[in-house]
Amino acid sequence: xxxxxxxxxxxxxxxxxxxxxxxxxxxxxxxxxxxxxxxxxxxxxxxxxxxxxxxxxxxxxxxxxxxxxxxxxxxxxxxxxxxxxxxxxxxxxxxxxxxxxxxxxxxxxxxxxxxxxxxxxxxxxxxxxxxxxxxxxxxxxxxxxxxxxxxxxxxxxxxxxxxxxxxxxxxxxxxxxxxxxxxxxxxxxxxxxxxxxxxxxxxxxxxx
Numbered sequence: 001x002x003x004x005x006x007x008x009x010x011x012x013x014x015x016x017x018x019x020x021x022x023x024x025x026x027x028x029x030x031x032x033x034x035x036x037x038x039x040x041x042x043x044x045x046x047x048x049x050x051x052x053x054x055x056x057x058x059x060x061x062x063x064x065x066x067x068x069x070x071x072x073x074x075x076x077x078x079x080x081x082x083x084x085x086x087x088x089x090x091x092x093x094x095x096x097x098x099x100x101x102x103x104x105x106x107x108x109x110x111x112x113x114x115x116x117x118x119x120x121x122x123x124x125x126x127x128x129x130x131x132x133x134x135x136x137x138x139x140x141x142x143x144x145x146x147x148x149x150x151x152x153x154x155x156x157x158x159x160x161x162x163x164x165x166x167x168x169x170x171x172x173x174x175x176x177x178x179x180x181x182x183x184x185x186x187x188x189x190x191x192x193x194x195x196x197x198x199x200x201x202x203x204x205x206x207x208x
Contacts, residue, residue: 067105072159076186076202077103079163083176091170095177101184104205108185110137111201114152118199119191124154138205149175149204154196162200175204182206 166172
């Protein structure tokens, strides 16, 4: 019997700019596929199981910037801001330390929509099943943006491993470090009937 293992994957979007905060479904970078990479199974670096104390803590309601978030979302914001706090190279491009991002409830809707779409329809792409991209998804939330970006990943079990995979990839790293972004949200959707066990979407944006 043949057994197939699907490795975690990451994909980075082009960053979309607009002068009017409209549509945002602009054409993607022609090199989008160049940013797709399969990486080693993350299970080797997964952290130890949470203690009962930590589990109880994670069940508490967490409020950031007026948004009720899950523990993994709070942890992701902390990890992303820790990365932005230090200068780093993303491939051949160097970035100075950037200001911390704030969590944003409306754009979380765009992240949730896309992770749910990928999980429900079993695909992995920035192009949604409706043919729309991140700019249109963010616009649909009512958030009027001047710049927006998106990182996606699938098959990673925890925040540490998915953030490290994104930082190790120049395209994803650039989105994380881009000083133009001021706000952030992330959603992970778990699924048992798709190619991957989970689908992550990070959305970065700055309002008009």
